[in-house]
Amino acid sequence: MASTKEIRTRMKSVEQTLKITNAMYLIASSNLRKAKARLEQAAPYFTKMHTTIADILHRSPELSHHFLDRRPEIPAEERKVGYVVLSGDKGLAGAYNHNVLKLAERRLRETARPKLFVVGLVGRAYFQERNIPFEEDFSYVVQNPTMSRARDISDELVQQFLDRELDEVRILYTEMVSALRLEVREQTLLPLVRENFPWEPPKGGPLLPPVTYLPSPEAVLDAIVPSGYVRGMVFGALVEAFSSEQSARMTAMESASDNARDMLKKLSLTYNRARQAAITQEITEIAGGAQNARR
Template sequence: MANIREIQSRINSVKDTMKITNAMYMISSSKMTHAKKKLMDTEPYFYALQGEISRILRHLPELEHHFFDIREKIPAEERKIGSIVVTADKGLAGAYNHNVVKLEEEILEKPGIHKLFVVGELGRHYFAKRGVEIDTNFQYTVQKPTMHRARDISGVLLEQFRAGELDEIYIVYTRMENSVQSEAEVLKLLPLERSSFNEMKMPLNMYREAIDLYPSAEVVMDSIIPNYVTGMIYGCLVEAYASEHNARMMAMKSATDSAQSLIHDLSIIYNRARQAAITQEITEVCSGARAQQK
């Protein structure tokens, strides 16, 4: 049986670790709540932008725009595919980073010329070690996502899409289903698909208001769509940030529960060792007393 002092030292060590995991749980809980509030505050604006794009397409179904150009003439092997991969800056979040990386590796197996734009240090180090082409100027952290950062990211991607340096753009992030479950998913940013804006269909006999687009529908789209893409990226960043801290909360809760269970088991071992030591001392005293009597 282990020494009593060693068991006591191990119990104290586990208690110190449990304090750390419990503190990390509380911090992640606060950050996740703040992130969800930010997302709820900005969602109405970007839903309104989506509604306006749908409205324009409904009135002008024949409208052609370069952000809707799927570039059919480019074969699959020559298509330049860009992926924004949103991982965490650090670990201790369960399978959060693994799920995102696994999903991106499935995209990399598809035909085409791939280029990564990685947000988060862990993903950046992971793909750099595997020799995947990464935009080295694209150095962003996932901590405290802001609209300014989303606008910078969308500006880089929109410029490369317009210049023909990218034919398709995806974002790989983690969407929080609820307080318990999060799911890594792939969202296509560009080119936009008309079908995604046809959800708000109107009956044929309903009055359709007249609209006037100045100076032209193309110019209006050039103004609205970049803001819409920025909103999509911002929403994904905030969702990923909330999901990361939700995953860290669950991981830290599991670690705290394991620490409590370990302390319980060690306490039993400690008490047994202590009882054995006391019994041995009593036995030695009794043996000495009998020896003295003889």
């Protein structure tokens, strides 16, 4: 059995670890609340962008636009597909990073001509270790999702799509379905797919109210798709990924704290047994010494 000093040293080490895991849990909880509030504040704007695009597409069923061009003339083996992968900047978040990175690696193997855009330090290190090249990485973005940072990412993607350097743009991220359920999502940013913009008739009847888009529906799409829809989708994915990371870290730190408390209970029991054994041994030695002295 270890000495009481060794057990006490180990108990102090576990207590320090418990303080750290508790602090990380509280920080993750605070970050999660802020991120969800930020997404809720921006949600009405993104919803309006989505409904506006749906209205334009419904009113103009024959509309031809470069953001709607799926480029069917390009065969699958020649299509350049861009994957934006959102990972974290830190670990200690359970399987959060592992799940999205594994999906990204599978998609890269399945695509003939992929282009990888990495968001997050964990993702960059992961692909560097495996010698998987990436087009660009956006570091220190996921810890504080903002519209300006989403703009930097979306502008690059839109420009490459317009320059035909990319034929498709997809984003991979983790969505927090509930506090205990995180799911990896894959969404297509470009080109726009009509089926993803269902139109709902206005309340009171199926008739369309008169609306005129000036100078033209094409010009309106040119304006709102890059700055409204794509940027909003990227920002929403950044916030969802950040929220998922904080939720996963809260769960991991709560589990680590529970394990630390259980370990402290076991160490405390072991410490008391060792101390009792040491006291018993000391009493036995004293009694034996007294008996020898009487002789």
